[in-house]
Amino acid sequence: MKVVLGRKTVLSNPLALKVYPPGQLKVSGSGDGADATAVSLDELAFVRGRRLNGDRSVYIGEDVPVEVELWIDEKLRDSRVFWPELNFNQVSFRDFQSANPENPRFSGYPQQRRAVHDGRRYTVHVFRSVIIPLAAGKIAGSVEAKMRLRIPVQKRRRNTTSMWDDDFFDGIFSRAREVDHSVRFDFPDLTVKALPEAPSGAYFLGLLGSWKVEYTTDQQVFRAGNPFTLELKISGNGSSDVLQAPELNLPGFRIYPPEIKRDAGSASIRYAVIPLRAGEATIALNTAVFDLVSEKYQIFKFERKITIDQAQEGVADSGVGQPRIEGAAEQSESVRARDAADKPASNILYLKKISDGGVNLPLYFNNLLWLLILLMIGPLCFLVNEARWLRRERMNSRPALLRRRNALGRRRKILRKLRKAEPEQFNKLVQDEVVPYLNDLLGQPPGTTATELAQKVQNRDLAECLKNSGEAGFMPGTVVPNHDELKKRILRLLKKTVFVWCVLVFATLHGGEMEDAEAAAFNAYDRGDFNAAAEYFRSRLDAQRPNPAILYNLGNALCQSGDLAGSLVCYEKAHLLAPRDNDIIENLNFVRRQLMQPEVGQIRNPYDLLIHIVEMFRPDQWLLVAAAAWSCLWLLATLRRRLGFNRKVFSLLLLLFIFFLALAACSFQFGGKYSGKTAVVMRDATPLLSLPSESSGKIERTIPAGMKVKIIELRRDWVRVRLDRFEGWMKTDGIQALKL
Structure with a gap:
């Protein structure tokens, strides 16, 4: 390189650069000075991998544990290691989300150990994962790892006798440079075999390994219409993530969707089963699992003959205490009518008096007026208060305006005194009250006399009255003509009245007596003619303004007649319209229990509590709460000058929480229960x-x-x-x- 400095030109010594391929950078390995051995980065840091099942072939769906080891020379202290990346085709990975949320593909954070390789000491970081083959054939795989190595900089030994030139300080203040390094390892091909065909007459549960299946029922005595539970208890060694519930096909039984629970080394499948008719029946179910040791299917058989008794008297025939079973033995119309007339109505399925309080659709029409009022009253109060405050500030900064305002406040008092004043007191009252009032009103200096004020008043009649009153006050011999006329003239000139009217509209509610048709429907329900009562309540339904009481009564009639699905629809709709009605909730849970469904309003954890709070109001009612919080925020802004700092902050945070909670609850409900989906x-x-x-x-x-x-x-x-x-x-x- 040529360097020119003024007239002098200097040519530097040649500099040679050597570029190494990735991973082949030479660094000092051992020894000092010229005797140091140069090794590549691939020798100082590398990756190895292995399958813990050895070289044997595996089956589709079998767990294959994989172990990855990152080897880093101990001299490369403080090097940073990242999660390795496993690359396999046609496999899925076991999900370790609960144990390792940072990287669910690995069973946990890496373990460390010390090892010696080729005469060097290494720190080994061990990662473990599990792959599950999805297809038969050869599966290739590899692992790639990235790391950031800290390579210490080798310093030359100084030939000096200074006491400060000590190698001890080189160990404390030594320097290092960081180098990004990538390594890769290719796994041997994995041979995957397809599972043999499952034996006929047995349902394959999808489990591979050593498993055992037991069958149990929670009852020993069976009755038509009474549900019982059939449970499959599964225990053993292997993964239960791929467990599949068999589809039961039992003639003469109603079977509800199964409930599956999976744990480490165990699982269970529970079926809710309802016998449809009395008599002899057989429950048969054969399941199979694949044993990896014997490489054969292991079949678990279950066959049990049971006797189903008749339903209990007064329970199966009620249509209320037990669900109505399709396909059960049908009764004749005469027997059913006789039983309906004789049996008493359930103590919770009573009817409600129908009021005119229907719910408008769309829902926001119900509180539209109050919604608009609350949205406007807060900003309006804020604007009025700000206008008053600005006016007060302007008054305080301008004494003339303040005097005029105070004068206007004394006007009515002065007028009352003038009306009641006697003739001999009138002139004195004008001097003491009227003249100061006019001085303040017209902005004249305090102490201006009536005569001086008369010269500045533009109204001739008022000026003449003030002049006569002033002359009478300072010249006792002066006679003022007709005190009554002067009194009327002053009152007429001073009198100004402003009336402000506020009109409030109150809505009144009125109720009427029960109509004859409604009374007939109630009587039909009481005597057991539930179909006639249901027809009347169905005729009263209004699609634009549904009434929760009518839906509730219709649900009662349908439930008593045995139509549990229809009554469930009515109760669900009534619950949407009146979410806090305890009668509706109680009857809704009653029907849900008959249909083997979970009850509403049950609080078992904090999430259930949050959902319960959200469902206490309809979306339009949550909008009303948000509007009220909006109005209160403006009122808080109006009163901000009168509240302390802590109170203002607390009130602001509380109102903002209520406001956003109401909006979130409204959005949640419109996207959920009230979406019509x-x-x-x-x-x-x-x-x-x-x-x-x-x-x-x-x-x-x-x-x-x-x-x-x-x-x-x-x-x-x-x-x-x-x-x-x-x-x-x-x-x-x-x-x-x-x-x-």
Whole structure:
């Protein structure tokens, strides 16, 4: 390199640079000075991997534990290690989210150990994971790891005898440079075999390993219409994440969707089963698991013959105490009518008096007036207060305006004194009250006399009155003509009245006596003619203004007649309109228990408590709460000059919390229960098809009456719904949407 400095040119010595490929950078390994051995980064830091199952082949779905080791020379202290990246084709990884939320593919944070390799001491970081093959054949895999190495800078030894030139300080204040380094390791190919065909007559649970299945029932005596639980208890060694519940096909029984619980080394599957008719029946179920040791299916058989007794007297026939079972032995119309007339009504299924208090649709119409008032009253109060405060500040800064304001405040008092004044006191009252009042009103200096004021008043009549009154006060011999006339003239000139009227509109509510048709419906319900009562309540429904009391009464009549799905729809809609009505909630939970569904309003954890608070009000009522908080925020801004700092901050935070909570609850409800996307299955054993066609669609499963499904798509006479993890098509006449 040529360096020019003035007239002098200097040519530097040549500098040679050597570039190494990635990982081949030479650094000092051992020794000092010229005797140091140069090694590459690939020798100081590398990665190794292995499968803990050895070289044997595996089956589809089998857990294959994998171990990754990062080797780093101990001299590279404080080097930073990152999570390695596993690359396999056609596999899934075991989810370790609960144990390692930072990287769910690995079972936890890496473990460390010390090891010696090729005469060097290394720190080994061990990572563990589990892969699950998804297809048969050869599976290739690799692991890539990135690390940031801190390489110490080798310093030359100084030839000096200074006491400060000590190698001890080089160890404390030594320097190092950071180098990014990537390493890779390729796993040997893994051979994956397909599972043999499952034995006929047995359902494969999807489990691989050493497992044991036991079958139990929670009852020994069985009755028609009484539910019991069939449980599969599974224990052993292996992963239960792939456990699949078998689909039971038991003629003469209603079977509800299973409940699956998975734990480490155990699992359970529970079915709620209801016998439909009395007699002899057989419960048979065969399941299979694949044993990896013997490489064969292990079958667990269950077969039990049971005797189903008749339903208890007064329970199965009521249609209320137990659910109405489709396919059960039907009674004759005469027997059913006789039993309906003889049996007493349930003590909770009583009717309510129907009032005119329906709920308007859309929901925000119910409180629209109050909503607008609350949205406007807060800002209005703030503006009025700010205007008054600005006016007061202007008055305080201008004494003339303050005197005029005080004068206007004394006007009525002066007028009353003038009306009651005697003739001999009139002149003195004018001098003491009227003249100072006019001085303040007109902005004249205090102490201005009546005569001086008369010269500055533009009204001739008022000026003449003041002049005569002033002359009478300072010249006792002067006679003022007609005190009464002077009094009337002054009163007429000073009198100015402003009336402000505020009109308030109050709405009155009135009730009427029960109509004859309504009384007839109540009488029909009391004597057991529930169909007639249901027809009347159904005729009273108003699509634009539904009444929760009518829906509640209709649900009672349908429940008493045995239509539990129809009564559930009525109670659900009534609960949407009146979410805090205890009678509606009690009857809704009563029907839910009959249909083997969870009850509403149950609080088991903080999340349930939050949902309970949100569902205490309708969306329009939450909007009203938000509007009230909005109005209070403006009132707080209005009163901010009168409150202390701590009180202002606390009130502001509380009102903001209520405001945003109300808006969030309103949005949550409009996107959930009030969205109209939830429906109730109205017929028992309704098929869920894979396609919107009865001829080409495959039956995925059957859904009992009363189950809730989520509507995803509408297509002519078909609707696509979701229930748990199942999706399929149903006829639109088989469900009823919970839409207001």
